[in-house]
Amino acid sequence: MAKKTPQEPNYFVMTCEGLYPAAAVRKVTKVPGGPWFDGQPLKIRVPEPVVFAVDPDYPGELKPFYKGSVPLMRDDLVKALTEAGVDNLQLFPAVVQDKKKKKEHTNFKVFNVIGVISAANMGDSTVMGTSGATKIDVDFDSLVLDESKIGGALLFRLAESVSAIVVHKRIKEHIEASKIPGMTFYGPGEWSG
Numbered sequence: 560m561a562k563k564t565p566q567e568p569n570y571f572v573m574t575c576e577g578l579y580p581a582a583a584v585r586k587v588t589k590v591p592g593g594p595w596f597d598g599q600p601l602k603i604r605v606p607e608p609v610v611f612a613v614d615p616d617y618p619g620e621l622k623p624f625y626k627g628s629v630p631l632m633r634d635d636l637v638k639a640l641t642e643a644g645v646d647n648l649q650l651f652p653a654v655v656q657d658k659k660k661k662k663e664h665t666n667f668k669v670f671n672v673i674g675v676i677s678a679a680n681m682g683d684s685t686v687m688g689t690s691g692a693t694k695i696d697v698d699f700d701s702l703v704l705d706e707s708k709i710g711g712a713l714l715f716r717l718a719e720s721v722s723a724i725v726v727h728k729r730i731k732e733h734i735e736a737s738k739i740p741g742m743t744f745y746g747p748g749e750w751s752g
Contacts, residue, residue: 570678570704571744572717572752573726573734574626578741580619584611584655590629590669596721598675601649608652609669615659623739626722631655634666636739643733645714647673677718678725680705687751696720702750722752 575581587610593603611631613621623633631653640648649671655664685701697719704725709715713730717723726734731744 568746569706569728570709570725571731571746572702572723572750574743575622575624575741576743578620578622581622582619583614583617584625585614586627586629587612595629595671596716598673598716600673601671605651608654611653611655613655613657618659621655621664622741629669632668632670634668635737637668639734639737639739640714640730643730645730647714649673672714672716672724674712674715675718675721676709676712676715678704678708679717679719700751701748703747720752723750
């Protein structure tokens with residue numbers, strides 16, 4: 560019997576963990592509570608620009624991607640995503656102020672991902688704790704996706720853990736070719752969160 564070769568994954572969880580030291584930022588502008596993580600178009604009025612500040616206790620290089628309560632993305636990453644075919648982002652102007660360096664970075668957007676897909680393979684994934692949650696906020700120790708449930712989407716939030724943004728291999732490869740620093744992609748069994 561021939562040994563089965565593992566299939567190369569088509570989907571990865573996208574994060575930004577490869578910069579050190581990376582600057583921490585905090586939101587300054589009050590933004591109305593909104594469904595930033597439910598995959599639906601925002602119906603709230605988003606102030607323009609949304610202002611963030613570099614935390615002086617955690618200086619470093621600004622990351623191209625922050626996953627906070629109001630997610631933030633640098634323009635070069637937005638450009639790479641759109642060039643690769645991503646068309647399901649709502650984007651709003653943002654400014655990152657660095658008072659210590661007396662700089663304002665206007666090359667950022669806050670963003671909303673439109674689209675949530677239930678694609679976790681719960682049988683092959685490892686879940687932390689015993690909360691019993693199966694949607695929105697599952698704590699994965701090791702996430703494995705069921706690609707048959709994705710239907711060719713290029714970028715989406717994972718329904719079982721909406722903090723996870725999943726991208727197609729084509730998007731990953733384009734971001735890597737664009738040489739955007741710090742971007743990290745986790746394959747089957749590699750992401751925990």
